[in-house]
Amino acid sequence: MNQPRPLSPLSPRARLLEAALFAAARPLTLEELATLDGEAGEAGTQAALDELRAAWSGADHGVELVELAGGWQFLTRAEYAEPLERAQFALRPRRLSPAAMETLAIIAYRQPVGRIEVDEIRGVDSGAVIDKLLERGLIEVVTRGEGLGRPLLYGTTPQFLEILGLADLGDLPRLDELAVALRPPAPAQEPE
Amino acid sequence: MEMAARLLRIKAQMLLPRRLGDDEWEDPRSELVRRLLEYQQIRELVGWLQDAAARRAERFGRGYEPPAPELPPAPLAIDLNDLLAAAERVIALIPEPMLHRVVPRPLDVEGATARIHGLLAEREEFGWYEAIGPQAGVVEVLSTFIALLELAKRGTVKLSQPEPFAPMVIRRESTSSSEPPEPPRQAA
Numbered sequence: 001m002n003q004p005r006p007l008s009p010l011s012p013r014a015r016l017l018e019a020a021l022f023a024a025a026r027p028l029t030l031e032e033l034a035t036l037d038g039e040a041g042e043a044g045t046q047a048a049l050d051e052l053r054a055a056w057s058g059a060d061h062g063v064e065l066v067e068l069a070g071g072w073q074f075l076t077r078a079e080y081a082e083p084l085e086r087a088q089f090a091l092r093p094r095r096l097s098p099a100a101m102e103t104l105a106i107i108a109y110r111q112p113v114g115r116i117e118v119d120e121i122r123g124v125d126s127g128a129v130i131d132k133l134l135e136r137g138l139i140e141v142v143t144r145g146e147g148l149g150r151p152l153l154y155g156t157t158p159q160f161l162e163i164l165g166l167a168d169l170g171d172l173p174r175l176d177e178l179a180v181a182l183r184p185p186a187p188a189q190e191p192e
Numbered sequence: 193m194e195m196a197a198r199l200l201r202i203k204a205q206m207l208l209p210r211r212l213g214d215d216e217w218e219d220p221r222s223e224l225v226r227r228l229l230e231y232q233q234i235r236e237l238v239g240w241l242q243d244a245a246a247r248r249a250e251r252f253g254r255g256y257e258p259p260a261p262e263l264p265p266a267p268l269a270i271d272l273n274d275l276l277a278a279a280e281r282v283i284a285l286i287p288e289p290m291l292h293r294v295v296p297r298p299l300d301v302e303g304a305t306a307r308i309h310g311l312l313a314e315r316e317e318f319g320w321y322e323a324i325g326p327q328a329g330v331v332e333v334l335s336t337f338i339a340l341l342e343l344a345k346r347g348t349v350k351l352s353q354p355e356p357f358a359p360m361v362i363r364r365e366s367t368s369s370s371e372p373p374e375p376p377r378q379a380a
Contacts, residue, residue: 025255066251073253081250090252095245098238105237121230123195164241165248178236 010055013040013048021052027071027162069161070168093163103129104138104160108172112142112153130154138163198224297331304332304339312349312364320359 010018016036021028034045049072056065059077066075076084084090096104103126106118118126133139134154142155161168205220270278307325311318324336340362343349350363 022254025253064251075251075253078247078250081252084252092249095242095249101238101241101245102234105234105241108241109237121227121234123231163248164244165251166244173237173240175233178233 011048011051013037013044014051014055017045017048017052021065021072021074024073027068027073027158029071032071066165067167068165069158096163097129099126099129100133103133104156107133107139107154108156108160108169109175111155112145113155114145114147114151114153116151299331299335299338301335301339301342304335305343308336308339308343308349308362311362315364317361317363319361323360323362 017033020033020036030042030045030049033049034040034042037045040048053065056063056074061077062080063074063076066073068075076090081092085092099122102122103118106121107113110117115126115130118130130139134141137157137159139154139160140157141152143153144150145153156169161171166172202220202224308323311322323340324333328336340349340351340360344351347365350365352361352363353359354361
């Protein structure tokens with residue numbers, strides 16, 4: 001048996017954060033972590049968190065500390081997905097339908113956005129898809145529009161970031177990075 | 193439908209004459225191209241999101257509750273007898289059609305007329321029950337009633353009813369004789 005490489009011991013504050021992050025079944029924000037130790041403050045908590053991230057950053061562990069939906073969460077490493085799933089300790093969630101992804105993409109980039117605009121871009125009725133996304137908690141009503149009937153306007157939720165493994169909306173690709181870059185309202189000659 | 197309308201409108205705008213150097217004019221196709229590009233962009237984003245979701249799905253958090261597996265419907269395990277029994281149950285549920293047998297019953301109006309004439313010859317006035325006679329069936333009652341109405345029309349008898357729902361009273365008309373088949377001739 002190989003003797004494991006001795007780790008530098010974590011500070012008591014980092015160990016407290018580690019315990020909280022281990023116990024929680026969802027991402028914990030810095031503010032939430034700061035409530036663990038009233039004396040730490042945001043700066044102290046951030047320092048403890050950095051210490052913890054450094055300790056878990058290498059490939060020495062089966063789990064990693066991931067920044068997710070504005071918080072932090074321990075997740076198993078991707079290379080163990082197959083054996084964990086085969087042993088039925090965990091199952092990959094079902095994939096979203098292409099229609100649902102399309103609607104999510106439009107809402108993520110245009111939020112707050114109403115149903116009519118989503119329908120217009122997709123060219124089909126999106127009512128049922130929007131209802132399903134609301135039910136799954138991936139989008140929510142953020143405000144009402146100014147127009148006729150004050151339509152409901154939708155935006156994405158932290159749950160949306162979580163299922164995509166994003167820290168925040170800034171992790172989404174920028175529109176001008178895409179192969180099809182739109183320069184509205186340019187006459188748009190080359191369709192490539 | 194909407195797309196067809198839009199394409200038609202673009203075609204119409206392209207066919208319309210336009211002045212040279214008209215800055216206001218905008219190629220109607222550009223709107224369509226913009227929309228197509230916009231949608232293509234969304235498709236590209238969908239690909240990116242799907243990759244991100246697939247990468248995230250390979251990492252499990254604590255307290256992950258796997259969704260309940262969707263069981264396929266159990267295969268049918270029935271034999272021919274079950275099938276026949278089921279078919280019988282369905283057939284038993286079909287309501288029996290209500291059939292009525294329609295029997296032609298010839299009314300004997302002439303016979304009734306003759307009977308009334310016989311009664312009129314004996315008496316000036318008699319009641320409904322006497323007219324229909326003892327043990328009268330539906331056919332006799334109807335025949336008698338029609339005969340009475342016919343006779344009353346001809347003026348041979350006068351029908352009256354002392355009070356509502358009381359039996360009719362049949363009275364010989366003073367002008368008529370006991371030979372009713374020829375009343376017009378008598379009147380003339």
